[in-house]
Amino acid sequence: MNAMTGLPLVGVSIVATFVVLAAFLWVRGPSYRSGSFLGIATASAVFAVFSSLLYVVYFSLEQAVWTLAAGDAAMVLAPAMLWVAVGALNDRRPWRLWVVLSGGVAMFVCSILLSETVSSGIKILLLIAGCTLTAIEARIGRARATSGTLAIAATMVGYALYSVGRAIFLAIDGLYDGIYAQYFSTGPTTIAGVLAVILLAFSVLAAARDERASRRVQQVGTLDRLAVRAREMLAEQGSVSWRVATVDELELIRESFGAEYIDEVNTALVAACTRSVAGDAEVGLIGPGRVAMVCPVAAREVPADELRQLFAQSSERLRETYVPDLEVAATTIESAVVLDSVVAHG
Structure with missing residues (x-):
């Protein structure tokens, strides 16, 4: 990826950031449920958007390894934090939050110490796990009857399937060749992630609405x-x-x-x-x-x-x-x- 293709993706990420923050911060009111759900979901969206931004910065401007590691950690934290948020609707205990934050730190360390191919494989597997857990949590317990959780589950399943494709073609082609380089590189992944985040933002708002x-x-x-x-x-x-x-x-x-x-x-x-x-x-x-x-x-x-x-x-x-x-x-x-x-x- 070069600066000519990277800068538009930076713009897309910034626009998505404003869309997400506008959705979460400007529509709060008495008809939205209190508690930690909306706050943790907001953190999930911010992690997702800024992971894309960090990747674009890494591949387009300055390839500092900490930038890549921070992007990997933020990307893993995004679905995992949403799992914690939806769990709050089901009255899950807060220990999940500490497990997820520890996982983000571990991902950062792996990206610093291991090769990019190995760390990418670990990241994709964690993404699949996070998306799957979130989709399951959204369809059980009290959350299942909450408006918006079906859309959250559907989006998570879609992104999990995309991540499965990434894992398969990473194993076949590696990071820089074949189908992976064409369809699952930073550019397509950034677009897919941003679209997923925007869909999730409004799905979360629907789930947060207290009828x-x-x-x-x-x-x-x-x-x-x-x-x-x-x-x-x-x-x-x-x-x-x-x-x-x-x-x-x-x-x-x-x-x-x-x-x-x-x-x-x-x-x-x-x-x-x-x-x-x-x-x-x-x-x-x-x-x-x-x-x-x-x-x-x-x-x-x-x-x-x-x-x-x-x-x-x-x-x-x-x-x-x-x-x-x-x-x-x-x-x-x-x-x-x-x-x-x-x-x-x-």
């Missing part, structure tokens, strides 16, 4: 909207009716049918409550299996049995599986103080 936190944020916004409408009715009419429809035995339903069924329950309950009230009422989901209706006091109160029929009609899946019972509670509000109290209790 429960996101729903809580949405529900707080809905409660605020309902409170505004209730204050308007209170000012216009001197009173307002705050009605709440609640699904019985929500946790038992979750355990029996899964979290997706709760989503179906929420959607059907909102639809049923919307059909049960007049056009000037306001309806919104304020919690799992809880829908509030802000209505004029004179509006007809729909009995729980009738609302349950509308509830069943709103979802074919509920009708075919199980239609839970509902409770409906109505509070007549005639002052702003009472309204604030009701809103505070949801």
Whole structure:
């Protein structure tokens, strides 16, 4: 590789760095899960991108052996750190992190002391192991049900297969000849690595998204909207009716049918409550299996049995599986103080 081909790869690596850092640092918010997952995954992405950058510097500009060794260590650490990150979703203990960091140091030492061919073979085998472990970790335990982990596993499997090809043709052709030199040298490997890192960046963000936190944020916004409408009715009419429809035995339903069924329950309950009230009422989901209706006091109160029929009609899946019972509670509000109290209790 010469400077003419190396400099564009440096540019690609730098662009990828900004893409990854933008993805990880600029979109954090209350809807992303707390804990070490996102932080360790960010470290994994940075190791991956900078390994490519270090290789390009080594082969194009100054061939200092420490630069190659640092690139090898960073490349090995990238999938291994992602294995640690995904393991955090499965509540794995932090000893993995120390094992991985020790492996990175060992890789650095091997690249300093051994020939480039031998150290490259060790690096590729460690890459295959890291990618395989990450893919397995992403498809087991709690991580398996997390959005984004399927994409992480697929990307890791793809890169592991690419690495298997590298290992095979390194054994056949060596570093500088044949198919290995054409398809698995620094240039193609840098491009493949950068593409994998960009795919993983957005997959990790999807996995880091905490759907429960996101729903809580949405529900707080809905409660605020309902409170505004209730204050308007209170000012216009001197009173307002705050009605709440609640699904019985929500946790038992979750355990029996899964979290997706709760989503179906929420959607059907909102639809049923919307059909049960007049056009000037306001309806919104304020919690799992809880829908509030802000209505004029004179509006007809729909009995729980009738609302349950509308509830069943709103979802074919509920009708075919199980239609839970509902409770409906109505509070007549005639002052702003009472309204604030009701809103505070949801």
